[in-house]
Amino acid sequence: MSTTDFVSPIWDISFSLFEHIRIQDLPNTEYTDFDMEMYKMVLAEAAKLAEETLAPLNAAGDREGCHWKDGRVHTPKGYKQAYKKYVEGGWQGLSIEAEHGGGGLPKPMALAVVELFTGACASFIMYPGLTVAVANLITSMGSPWVRATLLPKLISGQWAGTMCLTEPQAGSAVGDVRTTARRKGDHYLIEGNKIFISSGDHDLTENILHVMLARLPDAPPGIKGLSLFLVPKVWINEDGSLAEPNDVHCTGIEHKMGLNGSSTCTLSIGDNGGAKAWLIGNEGEGILRMFSLMNEARIGVGVQSYAVASAAYHAALSYARERIQGTRISEFKNAEAERIPIIEHPDVKRMLLHCRSQVSAMRALGLSLGKFADLHVAHQGSPEGQRYMDYLEVLTPICKSWSSDQCFEVASWALQIFGGYGYIGEYPAEQYVRDSKVFSIYEGTNGIQALDLIGRKMSQHGGRSFMATMELLNSSINKLGEVEEFASEHKALAQARDRLGSAAMKMMGLGMAKKVDAAAAHACNLLNLLGDVVMAVMLADQALIARDALAQLAAQAGIDLGDSESRSSWLEEHGKARFYISKLDDLRYFCHQFLPRTAALEMMISSADSSVLDCSF
Ligand SMILES: Cc1cc2nc3c(=O)[nH]c(=O)nc-3n(C[C@H](O)[C@H](O)[C@H](O)COP(=O)(O)OP(=O)(O)OC[C@H]3O[C@@H](n4cnc5c(N)ncnc54)[C@H](O)[C@@H]3O)c2cc1C
DSSP: OOTTSOOOOHHHHHIIIIIISOGGGOOOGGGTTOOHHHHHHHHHHHHHHIIIIIHHHHHHHHHHOOEEETTEEEOOTTHHHHHHHHHHTTOTTTTSOGGGTSOOOOHHHHHHHHHHHHHHOHHHHHHHHHHHHHHHHHHHHSOHHHHHHTHHHHHTTSEEEEEEOOBTTBSSOGGGOOOEEEEETTEEEEEEEEEEEETSSOSSSSEEEEEEEEEOTTOOSSGGGEEEEEEESEEEOTTSOEEEEOSEEEEEEOOOSSOTTSOEEEEEEOTTSOEEEEEESSTTOHHHHHHHHHHHHHHHHHHHHHHHHHHHHHHHHHHHHHOBOSOOGGGTTOTTSOOOBGGGSHHHHHHHHHHHHHHHHHHHHHHHHHHHHHHHHHTTTSHHHHHHHHHHHHHHHIIIIIHHHHHHHHHHHHHHHTTHHHHSTTSSHHHHHHHHHGGGTSSSOHHHHHHHIIIIITTGGGGHHHHHHHHHHHHHHHHHHTOGGGHHHHHHHHHHHHHHHHHHHHHHHHHHTTOHHHHHHTHHHHHHHHHHHHHHHHHHHHHHHHHHHHHHHHHHHTOOTTOHHHHHHHHHHOHHHHHHHHHHHHHHHIIIIITTHHHHHHHHHHOOOOHHHHOOO
């Protein structure tokens, strides 16, 4: 393996799926046909496709980018062949419910597979990724004809899907969308302009279904006046066959900082009389409907984040093992001293451990959200089912925002580990930094996510969702407190939790005093503080499991873990035991070297300082 090769993080994914969140115990009746062997086989096959087919496209597609010619987008070389392989392998419909013709995999498994593909080539997976989100929307909201006729085309990968919200004047302010819709017989006609539409046009499929927000003439202003439409690139006959091209045209693509293999398109809609469309749901329900798609897409951005962060970390790890530079610090005056790999320098170890612990925590949260989504379905209609939805509501902005911010940071640390070689195009580090920046921008910027957290998620249902989430976190923190070995980590985590509690109270106080600007100025700080505690809890849960598993392995091998000599020679031979120990190290690092920032965050939130509000530019 070279330092430019993509590494599928199968060990950590398997640990998270089978030992941490235990998907094999999910009660959803539709999963009874699956077993561990099948899950492992799916992961192995996904890793194969990721490493052999998708990873080789990553750097090449980045350099080449997409081409826009004669109103059509052409994807980089190799994308078409890879897409064919992807759909022929049946990967497209994997997470769609079996009753709708999909593979029906548990959500955490589907997220794990998406992670592998994204880590290998984040640009490529943007095309099929959005299609799955559109297919899921149709399964729950499409008319019987739409479900019967259009869904199979999306599941098979024959057609693709997009999400069209953004317009030049309507980015974060979705309510300012100006694209119009008017009724025409049994369908609607759409006119307007959309920008920044991922996969808005490409050459991978024969048709593209645009899910689009637009406004009817008699609709009220703002988000309440929006309706959601399905606008096909090529109109579709009653029997599902393709009719004439629809009045929706790609008028250009953006030249971007990263994700260059993914087309980001400007769409002109209705220049020749109106693009034909179907309504999704009822008139005026656009934002409500779009939210369900966006929530799924936000978890998807969290997955993108740790997928790219993991790829960056593994590249840096591999480089750090090979790159020889300098001597041990204790021998720096000895010109004859042995030259060592940089992984032995404490500062490089610090950066690597930072990256690894962050990636593990983000992955654990992403997969846990997949599990909560499945448990919500399994217990639908009961208070238990509602509780899982409460967790999802509060933790989705954390998964999206905390992960995307930290992904950019991890990618930047990974680049730092490469030194000057990280900054040049020969190694993948700089691409990971460029690719990952947009994760904090699209699907609602992280600033908007933070406002959603403090303005809606924390107070909704009289604070029930937030309190349920705090109870979930507390139960893990209490479990950590029961283990003497983790006493100092428990103390650090409990302190961080208390800081979160007091900062949340302060924010609620600002809300009740109607000091909304003051609260908004600290929204990101609060999101980060909550995220820090959530991620520490993820690592704590994993460390407790790893500790027991390690003890069991040692007992089976007759090893006394307290005897450092026999322990270290055993560990040298035993990769799985080393892996479990890495989980204990991740928790220790995170609690002692990262969580202390919660003290600063709480201080900033609780401070009487109003510089942000008072300042002028
Ligand atoms: C590569 C790429 C792919 C994309 N794909 C899609 C897609 O497929 N479909 C789609 O519809 N859109 C897509 N987008 C658009 C993306 O969702 C928007 O760029 C994003 O929502 C931000 O909107 P904006 O760019 O207009 O920034 P603005 O809304 O102008 O925001 C600029 C800054 O101001 C802040 N800000 C704005 N309003 C507020 C507020 N009320 N309170 C606090 N801060 C605020 C923002 O957080 C941000 O920091 C894509 C964008 C990119 C770059």
